[in-house]
Amino acid sequence: MRKIGHFVTGIHVEGKSGRFGNIYNPSTGEKLAEVSIANREEVNNAVSQAKEHQQEWAQINPQNRARVFTEFVRLVNKEKKALAELLSSEHGKIVADSLGDIQRGIEVMEFVCGAPHLLKGEFNSNVGSGIDMYSLRQPLGVVAGITPFNFPAMIPLWKLGPALACGNAFILKPSEKDPSVPMRLAELMIEAGLPKGVFNVINGDKEAVDALLEHPDVSAIGFVGSTPIARYVYSQACANGKRAQCFGGAKNHMVIMPDADIEQAANALIGAAYGSAGERCMAISVAVPVGQKTAEALREKLIPKIEKLTIGTAVDEAADYGPVISKEHLEKIRGYIDIGIEEGADLIVDGRDFRLNGYENGYYMGSCLFDNVTTRMRIYKEEIFGPVLCITRADNYEDAVNIVNGCDFGNGTSIYTRDGDTARDFSSRIMIGMVGINVPIPVPLAYYSFGGWKASSFGDLNQHGPDSIRFYSRLKTITSRWPHGKKEQAAFTLPVMD
Ligand code: NAD
16 A cells, blocks of 8 residues: 655655554545654744754745746646646546646746745835835745645746745645645655755644644644634634634525526536536535526526536546545535425535445545525525535525625625626625626636635635735845944934835
Protein backbone atom coordinates (compact mmCIF):
# COMPACT_ATOMS: atom_id res chain seq x y z
CA MET A 1 0.00 0.00 0.00
CA ARG A 2 1.33 3.45 -0.96
CA LYS A 3 2.24 5.52 2.09
CA ILE A 4 2.13 9.31 2.05
CA GLY A 5 4.26 11.03 4.67
CA HIS A 6 5.12 14.73 4.94
CA PHE A 7 7.29 17.02 2.82
CA VAL A 8 9.83 18.89 4.92
CA THR A 9 13.07 20.61 3.90
CA GLY A 10 12.66 19.56 0.31
CA ILE A 11 12.24 15.83 0.92
CA HIS A 12 9.54 13.31 1.72
CA VAL A 13 9.69 12.20 5.34
CA GLU A 14 7.88 9.27 6.90
CA GLY A 15 5.26 9.97 9.53
CA LYS A 16 6.28 9.12 13.09
CA SER A 17 2.98 9.33 14.92
CA GLY A 18 1.82 5.84 13.97
CA ARG A 19 -1.54 7.30 12.97
CA PHE A 20 -2.78 7.05 9.37
CA GLY A 21 -5.77 8.16 7.33
CA ASN A 22 -7.11 6.24 4.35
CA ILE A 23 -7.21 7.67 0.85
CA TYR A 24 -9.91 6.22 -1.39
CA ASN A 25 -10.73 6.46 -5.06
CA PRO A 26 -14.33 7.76 -4.88
CA SER A 27 -15.05 6.41 -8.37
CA THR A 28 -14.44 2.82 -7.30
CA GLY A 29 -14.39 2.83 -3.50
CA GLU A 30 -10.94 1.25 -3.68
CA LYS A 31 -8.33 2.21 -1.07
CA LEU A 32 -5.41 3.94 -2.80
CA ALA A 33 -3.01 4.93 -0.04
CA GLU A 34 -2.47 5.69 3.61
CA VAL A 35 -1.56 9.18 4.70
CA SER A 36 0.38 9.94 7.88
CA ILE A 37 -1.44 11.98 10.45
CA ALA A 38 1.12 14.27 12.05
CA ASN A 39 1.58 14.73 15.76
CA ARG A 40 2.58 17.97 17.46
CA GLU A 41 6.30 17.13 17.38
CA GLU A 42 6.24 16.67 13.60
CA VAL A 43 4.46 20.00 13.16
CA ASN A 44 6.95 21.71 15.45
CA ASN A 45 9.82 20.30 13.42
CA ALA A 46 8.33 21.58 10.14
CA VAL A 47 7.83 25.04 11.70
CA SER A 48 11.39 25.20 13.00
CA GLN A 49 12.75 24.20 9.57
CA ALA A 50 10.61 26.89 7.98
CA LYS A 51 11.80 29.46 10.50
CA GLU A 52 15.42 28.57 9.83
CA HIS A 53 15.07 29.05 6.07
CA GLN A 54 12.66 32.00 5.93
CA GLN A 55 15.31 34.74 6.12
CA GLU A 56 17.28 33.19 3.26
CA TRP A 57 14.14 33.37 1.08
CA ALA A 58 13.22 36.87 2.22
CA GLN A 59 16.69 38.08 1.20
CA ILE A 60 16.14 36.94 -2.39
CA ASN A 61 14.96 39.95 -4.32
CA PRO A 62 11.32 39.91 -5.45
CA GLN A 63 12.24 39.63 -9.14
CA ASN A 64 14.19 36.45 -8.46
CA ARG A 65 11.40 35.09 -6.27
CA ALA A 66 9.07 35.72 -9.23
CA ARG A 67 11.45 33.76 -11.50
CA VAL A 68 10.93 30.71 -9.26
CA PHE A 69 7.16 31.10 -9.71
CA THR A 70 7.52 31.47 -13.48
CA GLU A 71 9.44 28.21 -13.63
CA PHE A 72 6.94 26.54 -11.30
CA VAL A 73 4.08 27.56 -13.60
CA ARG A 74 5.98 26.08 -16.55
CA LEU A 75 6.50 22.79 -14.70
CA VAL A 76 2.87 22.57 -13.57
CA ASN A 77 1.64 23.29 -17.09
CA LYS A 78 3.94 20.59 -18.45
CA GLU A 79 2.35 17.90 -16.30
CA LYS A 80 -1.11 19.40 -15.95
CA LYS A 81 -2.93 16.41 -17.43
CA ALA A 82 -1.19 13.92 -15.11
CA LEU A 83 -1.82 16.18 -12.12
CA ALA A 84 -5.50 16.45 -13.08
CA GLU A 85 -5.78 12.66 -13.27
CA LEU A 86 -4.11 12.29 -9.88
CA LEU A 87 -6.45 14.90 -8.45
CA SER A 88 -9.52 13.18 -9.92
CA SER A 89 -8.42 9.79 -8.60
CA GLU A 90 -8.57 11.03 -5.00
CA HIS A 91 -11.31 13.64 -5.25
CA GLY A 92 -13.73 12.12 -7.76
CA LYS A 93 -14.35 15.25 -9.84
CA ILE A 94 -14.14 14.67 -13.58
CA VAL A 95 -10.74 15.27 -15.16
CA ALA A 96 -11.92 18.32 -17.14
CA ASP A 97 -13.00 19.88 -13.85
CA SER A 98 -9.68 19.01 -12.20
CA LEU A 99 -7.92 20.82 -15.04
CA GLY A 100 -9.94 23.90 -14.08
CA ASP A 101 -8.97 23.42 -10.42
CA ILE A 102 -5.29 23.45 -11.41
CA GLN A 103 -5.72 26.31 -13.88
CA ARG A 104 -7.32 28.62 -11.30
CA GLY A 105 -4.36 27.87 -9.01
CA ILE A 106 -1.84 28.57 -11.78
CA GLU A 107 -3.47 31.94 -12.39
CA VAL A 108 -2.70 33.01 -8.83
CA MET A 109 0.91 31.90 -9.30
CA GLU A 110 1.00 34.02 -12.48
CA PHE A 111 -0.44 36.93 -10.50
CA VAL A 112 2.37 36.71 -7.92
CA CYS A 113 4.96 36.71 -10.71
CA GLY A 114 4.29 40.45 -10.38
CA ALA A 115 5.85 40.35 -6.89
CA PRO A 116 8.21 43.31 -7.49
CA HIS A 117 5.27 45.50 -8.39
CA LEU A 118 2.88 44.06 -5.79
CA LEU A 119 5.34 44.69 -2.97
CA LYS A 120 6.02 48.32 -3.82
CA GLY A 121 5.65 50.60 -0.83
CA GLU A 122 4.83 54.30 -0.72
CA PHE A 123 7.14 57.28 -0.59
CA ASN A 124 6.74 60.98 0.09
CA SER A 125 9.74 63.22 0.00
CA ASN A 126 10.10 66.34 2.11
CA VAL A 127 7.05 65.84 4.31
CA GLY A 128 8.80 68.27 6.66
CA SER A 129 12.06 70.09 6.44
CA GLY A 130 14.59 67.48 5.28
CA ILE A 131 12.18 64.68 6.22
CA ASP A 132 11.07 61.80 3.99
CA MET A 133 8.38 59.28 4.83
CA TYR A 134 7.97 55.85 3.29
CA SER A 135 6.32 52.53 3.90
CA LEU A 136 7.59 49.01 3.27
CA ARG A 137 5.79 45.69 3.00
CA GLN A 138 7.73 43.07 4.95
CA PRO A 139 7.15 39.35 5.46
CA LEU A 140 5.42 38.03 8.56
CA GLY A 141 7.82 35.10 9.00
CA VAL A 142 6.36 31.59 9.08
CA VAL A 143 2.74 31.40 7.94
CA ALA A 144 0.40 28.44 7.52
CA GLY A 145 -2.42 27.40 5.21
CA ILE A 146 -5.09 24.83 6.13
CA THR A 147 -7.11 23.74 3.13
CA PRO A 148 -10.25 21.71 2.25
CA PHE A 149 -10.70 18.59 0.16
CA ASN A 150 -12.72 20.15 -2.63
CA PHE A 151 -9.96 22.14 -4.41
CA PRO A 152 -6.74 20.29 -3.60
CA ALA A 153 -4.68 22.23 -6.18
CA MET A 154 -6.34 25.64 -6.41
CA ILE A 155 -6.71 26.55 -2.76
CA PRO A 156 -3.21 25.47 -1.63
CA LEU A 157 -1.85 27.61 -4.51
CA TRP A 158 -4.07 30.55 -3.52
CA LYS A 159 -2.34 30.49 -0.12
CA LEU A 160 1.14 29.44 -1.16
CA GLY A 161 1.68 31.96 -3.98
CA PRO A 162 1.00 35.21 -2.11
CA ALA A 163 2.61 33.90 1.11
CA LEU A 164 5.89 33.09 -0.67
CA ALA A 165 5.79 36.20 -2.87
CA CYS A 166 5.85 38.30 0.29
CA GLY A 167 8.99 36.51 1.51
CA ASN A 168 7.41 34.23 4.09
CA ALA A 169 8.06 30.55 4.70
CA PHE A 170 4.88 28.52 4.33
CA ILE A 171 3.48 25.40 6.01
CA LEU A 172 0.59 23.73 4.20
CA LYS A 173 -1.79 21.39 6.02
CA PRO A 174 -3.90 20.08 3.12
CA SER A 175 -7.03 17.98 3.46
CA GLU A 176 -6.24 14.47 4.65
CA LYS A 177 -8.71 13.15 2.05
CA ASP A 178 -6.74 14.07 -1.10
CA PRO A 179 -3.16 15.11 -0.26
CA SER A 180 -1.25 13.73 -3.28
CA VAL A 181 -1.56 16.79 -5.52
CA PRO A 182 -0.37 19.22 -2.81
CA MET A 183 2.59 16.89 -2.18
CA ARG A 184 3.47 16.91 -5.88
CA LEU A 185 3.17 20.71 -6.00
CA ALA A 186 5.72 20.89 -3.17
CA GLU A 187 8.16 18.74 -5.19
CA LEU A 188 7.67 20.96 -8.23
CA MET A 189 8.39 24.07 -6.16
CA ILE A 190 11.78 22.63 -5.22
CA GLU A 191 12.40 21.69 -8.85
CA ALA A 192 11.54 25.27 -9.81
CA GLY A 193 14.27 26.60 -7.52
CA LEU A 194 12.59 27.34 -4.19
CA PRO A 195 15.15 26.94 -1.40
CA LYS A 196 14.51 23.84 0.70
CA GLY A 197 12.57 24.29 3.93
CA VAL A 198 10.71 27.39 2.76
CA PHE A 199 7.61 25.38 1.84
CA ASN A 200 6.76 22.33 3.95
CA VAL A 201 3.67 20.13 3.77
CA ILE A 202 2.36 18.49 6.92
CA ASN A 203 -0.44 15.98 6.55
CA GLY A 204 -2.83 15.56 9.40
CA ASP A 205 -6.04 16.40 11.17
CA LYS A 206 -7.15 18.45 14.18
CA GLU A 207 -3.97 17.61 16.10
CA ALA A 208 -1.77 19.17 13.40
CA VAL A 209 -4.11 22.16 13.04
CA ASP A 210 -4.08 22.77 16.80
CA ALA A 211 -0.30 22.52 16.85
CA LEU A 212 -0.09 25.22 14.16
CA LEU A 213 -2.65 27.37 15.98
CA GLU A 214 -0.66 27.21 19.20
CA HIS A 215 2.85 27.51 17.79
CA PRO A 216 4.39 30.86 18.76
CA ASP A 217 6.47 31.00 15.55
CA VAL A 218 3.45 30.77 13.22
CA SER A 219 2.43 34.37 12.54
CA ALA A 220 -0.60 33.92 10.31
CA ILE A 221 -3.18 31.29 9.48
CA GLY A 222 -5.08 31.13 6.20
CA PHE A 223 -7.91 28.61 6.48
CA VAL A 224 -10.54 27.35 4.01
CA GLY A 225 -13.15 24.75 4.94
CA SER A 226 -16.54 24.35 6.59
CA THR A 227 -18.02 27.15 8.72
CA PRO A 228 -17.82 25.46 12.15
CA ILE A 229 -14.11 24.73 11.67
CA ALA A 230 -13.45 28.17 10.12
CA ARG A 231 -15.05 29.77 13.19
CA TYR A 232 -12.97 27.58 15.53
CA VAL A 233 -9.69 28.19 13.70
CA TYR A 234 -10.33 31.94 13.56
CA SER A 235 -11.10 32.21 17.28
CA GLN A 236 -8.08 30.10 18.29
CA ALA A 237 -5.71 31.91 15.93
CA CYS A 238 -6.87 35.31 17.21
CA ALA A 239 -6.69 34.19 20.83
CA ASN A 240 -3.08 33.20 20.18
CA GLY A 241 -2.27 36.59 18.67
CA LYS A 242 -2.05 35.45 15.05
CA ARG A 243 -3.29 37.14 11.94
CA ALA A 244 -6.10 34.98 10.51
CA GLN A 245 -8.39 34.78 7.52
CA CYS A 246 -10.80 31.84 7.62
CA PHE A 247 -13.22 31.08 4.82
CA GLY A 248 -16.22 28.89 5.53
CA GLY A 249 -19.18 27.19 3.89
CA ALA A 250 -21.89 28.59 1.69
CA LYS A 251 -25.46 28.50 0.51
CA ASN A 252 -25.51 30.41 -2.77
CA HIS A 253 -28.71 31.71 -4.34
CA MET A 254 -29.54 32.46 -7.94
CA VAL A 255 -32.41 34.94 -8.36
CA ILE A 256 -34.34 34.49 -11.62
CA MET A 257 -36.38 37.53 -12.59
CA PRO A 258 -39.55 37.25 -14.70
CA ASP A 259 -37.77 38.99 -17.61
CA ALA A 260 -34.80 36.57 -17.60
CA ASP A 261 -34.02 34.25 -20.49
CA ILE A 262 -35.31 31.13 -18.68
CA GLU A 263 -33.49 28.70 -20.98
CA GLN A 264 -30.19 30.48 -20.30
CA ALA A 265 -30.89 30.65 -16.55
CA ALA A 266 -31.78 26.95 -16.42
CA ASN A 267 -28.60 25.96 -18.26
CA ALA A 268 -26.54 28.12 -15.91
CA LEU A 269 -28.25 26.57 -12.89
CA ILE A 270 -27.61 23.02 -14.07
CA GLY A 271 -23.85 23.61 -14.34
CA ALA A 272 -23.60 25.67 -11.16
CA ALA A 273 -25.71 23.33 -9.00
CA TYR A 274 -24.58 19.90 -10.18
CA GLY A 275 -21.04 20.54 -11.53
CA SER A 276 -18.43 18.81 -9.35
CA ALA A 277 -21.37 16.98 -7.69
CA GLY A 278 -22.24 20.25 -5.94
CA GLU A 279 -19.00 20.12 -3.92
CA ARG A 280 -18.01 23.72 -4.59
CA CYS A 281 -18.23 26.61 -2.16
CA MET A 282 -19.53 28.68 -5.08
CA ALA A 283 -22.09 26.08 -6.23
CA ILE A 284 -25.63 27.41 -6.54
CA SER A 285 -27.75 25.42 -4.13
CA VAL A 286 -30.88 27.62 -4.05
CA ALA A 287 -32.81 28.91 -7.06
CA VAL A 288 -35.09 31.85 -6.26
CA PRO A 289 -37.54 32.40 -9.11
CA VAL A 290 -39.52 35.61 -8.78
CA GLY A 291 -43.27 35.11 -9.23
CA GLN A 292 -45.23 31.86 -9.63
CA LYS A 293 -45.11 32.06 -13.46
CA THR A 294 -41.29 32.24 -13.45
CA ALA A 295 -41.14 29.38 -10.94
CA GLU A 296 -43.33 27.12 -13.09
CA ALA A 297 -41.39 27.93 -16.27
CA LEU A 298 -38.06 27.33 -14.54
CA ARG A 299 -39.20 24.05 -13.01
CA GLU A 300 -40.42 22.78 -16.39
CA LYS A 301 -37.08 23.64 -17.99
CA LEU A 302 -35.01 22.16 -15.15
CA ILE A 303 -36.62 18.73 -14.74
CA PRO A 304 -35.70 17.25 -18.16
CA LYS A 305 -32.23 18.79 -18.05
CA ILE A 306 -31.56 17.26 -14.63
CA GLU A 307 -32.89 13.88 -15.69
CA LYS A 308 -30.49 13.93 -18.65
CA LEU A 309 -27.37 14.57 -16.55
CA THR A 310 -24.69 11.92 -16.98
CA ILE A 311 -23.01 10.69 -13.82
CA GLY A 312 -19.86 8.66 -14.34
CA THR A 313 -16.42 7.89 -13.05
CA ALA A 314 -13.96 10.75 -12.78
CA VAL A 315 -12.21 9.53 -15.95
CA ASP A 316 -15.40 9.14 -18.00
CA GLU A 317 -15.17 11.90 -20.60
CA ALA A 318 -18.91 11.80 -21.17
CA ALA A 319 -19.77 12.38 -17.51
CA ASP A 320 -21.16 15.71 -16.32
CA TYR A 321 -20.06 14.95 -12.80
CA GLY A 322 -18.50 12.14 -10.81
CA PRO A 323 -18.83 10.67 -7.33
CA VAL A 324 -18.73 12.62 -4.07
CA ILE A 325 -15.69 12.52 -1.83
CA SER A 326 -16.54 9.71 0.60
CA LYS A 327 -19.05 7.12 1.67
CA GLU A 328 -19.83 9.15 4.82
CA HIS A 329 -20.50 12.26 2.78
CA LEU A 330 -22.76 10.29 0.41
CA GLU A 331 -24.79 9.08 3.42
CA LYS A 332 -24.96 12.62 4.77
CA ILE A 333 -26.35 13.94 1.46
CA ARG A 334 -28.90 11.12 1.26
CA GLY A 335 -29.87 11.94 4.86
CA TYR A 336 -30.60 15.55 3.83
CA ILE A 337 -33.00 14.31 1.15
CA ASP A 338 -34.94 12.39 3.82
CA ILE A 339 -34.92 15.48 6.03
CA GLY A 340 -36.26 17.62 3.16
CA ILE A 341 -39.15 15.22 2.57
CA GLU A 342 -39.96 15.14 6.30
CA GLU A 343 -39.89 18.92 6.39
CA GLY A 344 -42.53 19.05 3.66
CA ALA A 345 -40.50 20.13 0.61
CA ASP A 346 -41.51 18.57 -2.74
CA LEU A 347 -38.80 16.24 -4.04
CA ILE A 348 -39.47 16.48 -7.76
CA VAL A 349 -36.29 14.77 -8.99
CA ASP A 350 -35.05 11.98 -6.73
CA GLY A 351 -31.49 10.78 -7.30
CA ARG A 352 -31.10 8.75 -4.12
CA ASP A 353 -31.28 5.37 -5.80
CA PHE A 354 -28.74 6.08 -8.51
CA ARG A 355 -26.13 3.32 -8.89
CA LEU A 356 -23.42 3.22 -11.56
CA ASN A 357 -23.24 -0.18 -13.21
CA GLY A 358 -19.91 -1.85 -12.55
CA TYR A 359 -19.00 0.75 -9.89
CA GLU A 360 -21.37 -0.22 -7.11
CA ASN A 361 -18.77 0.60 -4.45
CA GLY A 362 -18.24 4.15 -5.77
CA TYR A 363 -19.80 7.14 -3.96
CA TYR A 364 -22.32 8.20 -6.57
CA MET A 365 -25.26 10.43 -5.86
CA GLY A 366 -27.98 11.06 -8.41
CA SER A 367 -29.20 14.61 -8.96
CA CYS A 368 -32.01 15.86 -6.75
CA LEU A 369 -34.37 18.81 -7.10
CA PHE A 370 -36.64 20.12 -4.34
CA ASP A 371 -39.41 22.62 -4.94
CA ASN A 372 -41.33 24.71 -2.40
CA VAL A 373 -38.43 24.86 0.01
CA THR A 374 -38.96 27.45 2.73
CA THR A 375 -36.27 29.41 4.51
CA ARG A 376 -37.14 27.67 7.81
CA MET A 377 -36.20 24.20 6.53
CA ARG A 378 -32.86 22.60 7.37
CA ILE A 379 -32.28 21.74 3.71
CA TYR A 380 -32.39 25.49 3.07
CA LYS A 381 -30.39 26.63 6.07
CA GLU A 382 -27.60 24.05 6.09
CA GLU A 383 -24.89 23.45 3.52
CA ILE A 384 -25.54 20.05 1.89
CA PHE A 385 -22.51 20.13 -0.42
CA GLY A 386 -23.94 17.63 -2.90
CA PRO A 387 -25.90 17.53 -6.18
CA VAL A 388 -29.07 18.91 -4.63
CA LEU A 389 -30.84 22.05 -5.80
CA CYS A 390 -33.64 23.72 -3.81
CA ILE A 391 -36.23 26.02 -5.34
CA THR A 392 -37.34 28.71 -2.88
CA ARG A 393 -40.08 30.76 -4.54
CA ALA A 394 -40.19 34.54 -4.06
CA ASP A 395 -43.37 36.61 -4.51
CA ASN A 396 -41.54 39.61 -5.92
CA TYR A 397 -38.09 41.16 -6.27
CA GLU A 398 -38.06 42.61 -2.72
CA ASP A 399 -38.95 39.21 -1.34
CA ALA A 400 -36.03 37.67 -3.29
CA VAL A 401 -33.59 40.26 -1.93
CA ASN A 402 -34.83 39.61 1.61
CA ILE A 403 -34.42 35.86 1.18
CA VAL A 404 -30.81 36.20 0.03
CA ASN A 405 -29.95 38.83 2.65
CA GLY A 406 -31.61 36.78 5.40
CA CYS A 407 -29.41 33.76 4.77
CA ASP A 408 -26.66 33.16 7.32
CA PHE A 409 -24.09 32.51 4.58
CA GLY A 410 -22.79 35.18 2.21
CA ASN A 411 -20.32 33.67 -0.21
CA GLY A 412 -21.73 34.12 -3.73
CA THR A 413 -25.00 34.93 -5.47
CA SER A 414 -26.24 35.73 -8.94
CA ILE A 415 -29.18 37.33 -10.65
CA TYR A 416 -30.60 36.51 -14.08
CA THR A 417 -32.40 39.45 -15.64
CA ARG A 418 -32.47 41.56 -18.77
CA ASP A 419 -33.04 44.72 -16.76
CA GLY A 420 -29.94 46.81 -15.95
CA ASP A 421 -31.70 48.80 -13.25
CA THR A 422 -32.65 45.66 -11.32
CA ALA A 423 -29.16 44.19 -11.75
CA ARG A 424 -27.56 47.38 -10.49
CA ASP A 425 -29.89 47.60 -7.50
CA PHE A 426 -29.24 43.93 -6.69
CA SER A 427 -25.45 44.25 -6.82
CA SER A 428 -25.61 47.28 -4.57
CA ARG A 429 -28.04 46.03 -1.89
CA ILE A 430 -27.22 42.37 -1.69
CA MET A 431 -25.22 41.34 1.40
CA ILE A 432 -22.98 38.80 -0.28
CA GLY A 433 -19.25 38.92 -1.05
CA MET A 434 -19.28 37.87 -4.73
CA VAL A 435 -22.09 38.73 -7.12
CA GLY A 436 -22.80 37.54 -10.67
CA ILE A 437 -25.05 39.31 -13.13
CA ASN A 438 -26.14 36.68 -15.65
CA VAL A 439 -23.04 34.78 -14.48
CA PRO A 440 -23.76 31.74 -12.31
CA ILE A 441 -20.44 31.22 -10.49
CA PRO A 442 -18.84 34.63 -10.06
CA VAL A 443 -15.40 33.53 -8.88
CA PRO A 444 -13.16 36.59 -9.22
CA LEU A 445 -10.03 36.24 -11.32
CA ALA A 446 -6.60 36.05 -9.67
CA TYR A 447 -6.02 39.82 -9.74
CA TYR A 448 -9.24 40.54 -7.83
CA SER A 449 -9.83 39.21 -4.33
CA PHE A 450 -12.06 36.28 -3.39
CA GLY A 451 -14.13 36.14 -0.22
CA GLY A 452 -17.60 35.89 1.22
CA TRP A 453 -19.49 37.75 3.92
CA LYS A 454 -21.31 36.68 7.08
CA ALA A 455 -20.79 33.00 8.10
CA SER A 456 -18.77 32.37 4.93
CA SER A 457 -15.75 34.32 6.10
CA PHE A 458 -14.01 35.30 9.33
CA GLY A 459 -11.35 38.00 9.19
CA ASP A 460 -11.23 41.16 7.13
CA LEU A 461 -8.98 40.44 4.14
CA ASN A 462 -9.79 38.18 1.21
CA GLN A 463 -7.90 35.56 -0.80
CA HIS A 464 -5.68 36.28 -3.82
CA GLY A 465 -5.60 39.64 -5.60
CA PRO A 466 -4.37 42.72 -3.72
CA ASP A 467 -5.84 41.60 -0.37
CA SER A 468 -3.63 38.50 -0.30
CA ILE A 469 -0.48 40.64 -0.44
CA ARG A 470 -1.84 42.78 2.42
CA PHE A 471 -2.64 39.65 4.42
CA TYR A 472 0.74 37.98 4.01
CA SER A 473 2.87 41.08 4.60
CA ARG A 474 3.04 43.75 7.26
CA LEU A 475 3.50 47.40 6.77
CA LYS A 476 6.35 49.36 8.24
CA THR A 477 6.34 53.14 7.96
CA ILE A 478 9.61 55.01 8.22
CA THR A 479 10.12 58.69 8.90
CA SER A 480 13.66 59.72 8.01
CA ARG A 481 15.66 62.87 8.44
CA TRP A 482 19.24 63.55 7.51
CA PRO A 483 20.07 66.63 9.54
CA HIS A 484 21.66 69.54 7.82
CA GLY A 485 22.32 72.98 9.12
CA LYS A 486 21.28 73.93 12.63
CA LYS A 487 21.12 71.51 15.55
CA GLU A 488 17.68 70.46 16.83
CA GLN A 489 16.62 71.45 20.35
CA ALA A 490 14.74 69.03 22.63
CA ALA A 491 10.99 69.17 21.88
CA PHE A 492 8.34 68.22 24.41
CA THR A 493 5.22 68.67 22.35
CA LEU A 494 3.79 66.17 19.86
CA PRO A 495 5.75 66.71 16.64
CA VAL A 496 3.83 68.36 13.82
CA MET A 497 5.25 69.12 10.41
CA ASP A 498 5.72 72.79 9.56
P1 NAD B 1 -13.47 20.78 6.69
O1 NAD B 1 -13.85 21.97 7.50
O2 NAD B 1 -13.93 19.45 7.13
O3 NAD B 1 -11.85 20.66 6.61
C1 NAD B 1 -11.06 21.76 6.22
C2 NAD B 1 -9.68 21.62 6.86
O4 NAD B 1 -9.83 21.67 8.27
C3 NAD B 1 -9.00 20.31 6.53
O5 NAD B 1 -7.63 20.54 6.31
C4 NAD B 1 -9.23 19.47 7.78
O6 NAD B 1 -8.21 18.54 8.03
C5 NAD B 1 -9.27 20.50 8.89
N1 NAD B 1 -10.14 20.11 10.00
C6 NAD B 1 -11.24 19.31 9.93
N2 NAD B 1 -11.79 19.18 11.16
C7 NAD B 1 -11.04 19.92 12.00
C8 NAD B 1 -11.12 20.20 13.40
N3 NAD B 1 -12.08 19.69 14.17
N4 NAD B 1 -10.19 21.01 13.94
C9 NAD B 1 -9.21 21.55 13.19
N5 NAD B 1 -9.09 21.33 11.86
C10 NAD B 1 -9.99 20.52 11.27
O7 NAD B 1 -13.91 21.09 5.18
P2 NAD B 1 -13.89 20.11 3.92
O8 NAD B 1 -14.99 19.12 4.07
O9 NAD B 1 -12.52 19.63 3.67
O10 NAD B 1 -14.24 21.15 2.74
C11 NAD B 1 -15.54 21.50 2.37
C12 NAD B 1 -15.95 22.80 3.02
O11 NAD B 1 -15.06 23.85 2.64
C13 NAD B 1 -17.34 23.25 2.57
O12 NAD B 1 -18.02 23.76 3.70
C14 NAD B 1 -17.05 24.36 1.57
O13 NAD B 1 -18.08 25.30 1.41
C15 NAD B 1 -15.84 24.97 2.18
N6 NAD B 1 -15.07 25.76 1.22
C16 NAD B 1 -15.09 27.11 1.34
C17 NAD B 1 -14.41 27.89 0.43
C18 NAD B 1 -14.40 29.39 0.55
O14 NAD B 1 -13.54 30.03 -0.05
N7 NAD B 1 -15.29 29.97 1.32
C19 NAD B 1 -13.71 27.28 -0.63
C20 NAD B 1 -13.72 25.88 -0.72
C21 NAD B 1 -14.40 25.13 0.22
